[in-house]
Amino acid sequence: MNQLYLSSSDKKIFLELFSNRKPLNIYYFHRKYLFSPAQISRFLRTYCRKGIVKFLDDKVYLTEYGLRWIIRNRYAIFLSQRCNHWDKIPEDWKIEENK
Secondary structure, eight states, rough: OOOOOOOOOHHHHHHHHHHHOOOOHHHHHHHOOOOHHHHHHHHHHHHHHHTTTTEETTTEEEEEHHHHHHHHHIIIIIIOOOOOOGGGGOOOGGGOOOO
């Protein structure tokens, strides 16, 4: 099975596009989430190439294919969470506190 990798910025942009169902100005993502121009342009380059989004007149929107793609990958986009290995403290590093 192909595992889908999406950055947290990708997920937020997809959530906004899916929720709004209308074209959104790319500056909206910078204002709301403080995404850098590099993050936004990487998203556009990656997903325009795949036919998932279109970019026209400074606005980005989901294509019909993109809407179906999001529904098909909804778990990976909206529900999955990354395993952050640094969140887990190894047992041998833990110290018992004196009570």
